[in-house]
Amino acid sequence: MRKNTNSSKKNRRAILAVAILCIIAAISVLLANNLGDEKKKAQETLPPVETETVMPTEPAQTDNPAETPDQSENTPEPAETPGEDSPSDNLVIRTDYEVFKPNEAGEIPIVMFHNFIEAYEPNTEKEFTTTFEEFETLLHNLYDQGYRLISMREFIDCDISVPAGTKPMVFTFDDGSAGQFNLIEKDGKLEVNPKSAVGVMLRFNEKYPDFGLKGIFYVNMNIGDNTFQGAGSLKERFEILLDLGFELGNHTWGHVKYNTLKSIEEIEESLGKNQQKAEEVLPGLRFYSLALPHGSRPENKSLRSALVEGTYNGVYYHNETIMAVGANPAKPSISIEYNSEYVARIRAQGREPVDCDLTWWLPRMTDNRMFISDGDPKTIVVPEEKSSQVDVEKLNDKTLITY
Numbered sequence: 562m563r564k565n566t567n568s569s570k571k572n573r574r575a576i577l578a579v580a581i582l583c584i585i586a587a588i589s590v591l592l593a594n595n596l597g598d599e600k601k602k603a604q605e606t607l608p609p610v611e612t613e614t615v616m617p618t619e620p621a622q623t624d625n626p627a628e629t630p631d632q633s634e635n636t637p638e639p640a641e642t643p644g645e646d647s648p649s650d651n652l653v654i655r656t657d658y659e660v661f662k663p664n665e666a667g668e669i670p671i672v673m674f675h676n677f678i679e680a681y682e683p684n685t686e687k688e689f690t691t692t693f694e695e696f697e698t699l700l701h702n703l704y705d706q707g708y709r710l711i712s713m714r715e716f717i718d719c720d721i722s723v724p725a726g727t728k729p730m731v732f733t734f735d736d737g738s739a740g741q742f743n744l745i746e747k748d749g750k751l752e753v754n755p756k757s758a759v760g761v762m763l764r765f766n767e768k769y770p771d772f773g774l775k776g777i778f779y780v781n782m783n784i785g786d787n788t789f790q791g792a793g794s795l796k797e798r799f800e801i802l803l804d805l806g807f808e809l810g811n812h813t814w815g816h817v818k819y820n821t822l823k824s825i826e827e828i829e830e831s832l833g834k835n836q837q838k839a840e841e842v843l844p845g846l847r848f849y850s851l852a853l854p855h856g857s858r859p860e861n862k863s864l865r866s867a868l869v870e871g872t873y874n875g876v877y878y879h880n881e882t883i884m885a886v887g888a889n890p891a892k893p894s895i896s897i898e899y900n901s902e903y904v905a906r907i908r909a910q911g912r913e914p915v916d917c918d919l920t921w922w923l924p925r926m927t928d929n930r931m932f933i934s935d936g937d938p939k940t941i942v943v944p945e946e947k948s949s950q951v952d953v954e955k956l957n958d959k960t961l962i963t964y
């Protein structure tokens with residue numbers, strides 16, 4: 562009997578214990594679900610709080626100890642917040658990589674523009690001219706498709722701070738035509754002509770400041786005041802353009818066809834003289850990028866080093882990027898396939914579309930192949946399977962993160 566009573570007591574205790582365990586388990590599940598929901602919500606609401614991610618990193622391989630990142634492994638950096646000293650007010654960083662799949666080994670489109678006019682006329686050239694209206698429509702399309710502008714300097718340094726999940730793009734303008742940029746005088750003051758590509762970009766920037774107000778203009782100093790023809794001196798035009806955050810690049814003295822030049826000296830003159838004249842117009846102006854006129858290079862490969870650097874009349878020049886004319890999106894500068902001496906550009910659509918222009922490329926520039934930013938210029942984030950595309954020698958002080 563006692564035994565039985567004991568055993569029924571034991572049974573009751575066992576049932577109670579199981580019941581309590583069940584309740585605890587149920588509460589745990591409920592709590593876990595709630596937390597999971599909150600986590601999900603946090604991921605859906607952009608941007609999540611940036612926590613310092615101390616990820617396994619590939620140290621930059623360098624023979625020069627001075628270039629080794631001066632950073633203790635155990636020193637977490639403060640969370641990234643847009644502050645007074647922040648390079649960008651639009652810094653949006655995300656670390657939920659699996660969700661938005663950043664790929665900073667992907668390609669970056671570098672668009673090449675030439676002429677802009679108010680309206681086409683019957684004799685308007687067909688491939689390299691666009692209207693202001695079409696240009697404005699293009700800006701909207703690019704913005705909607707997630708492209709954000711970076712400068713040539715940022716491209717060269719892979720110093721890319723477009724918002725997380727967006728795609729960097731570079732605008733380049735050749736020949737210094739008035740439709741690209743010119744000044745008008747209003748009430749005794751110089752202003753950017755709204756009927757110019759820069760005027761259109763300024764207007765667009767008021768509405769969509771996160772698109773970026775950037776681009777590089779490749780100029781030929783031999784045409785003198787005909788560059789950005791309009792009001793103001795050439796010096797004032799350069800100053801205003803640079804003050805707006807744009808850049809100036811070398812397009813040679815004389816718009817030379819390099820496949821016709823036969824000596825180092827001729828090449829040095831075409832680049833050094835253009836540099837020299839630019840500095841005469843605006844002291845301190847240094848070109849760091851060259852756009853090859855007609856996309857042509859010397860046939861004799863031993864002459865090509867003079868495109869990169871050289872000296873003319875005691876004036877030294879150094880082109881950190883040399884831009885071609887066709888016809889693909891470019892590899893980023895940290896890619897094993899990057900060649901700074903021949904960087905691909907895509908021509909903007911002209912009056913009539915042609916194969917491999919930007920309109921042709923846009924639907925082909927799929928997320929899988931393009932550079933998608935994590936928002937943090939200090940990190941290079943790539944999917945594990947694409948990590949072999951990163952040249953760790955080119956990372957400098959950036960941290961490689963794979964996921």
Ligand SMILES: [Zn+2]
Nearest residue numbers: 735736854855
């Ligand atoms: Zn040109």
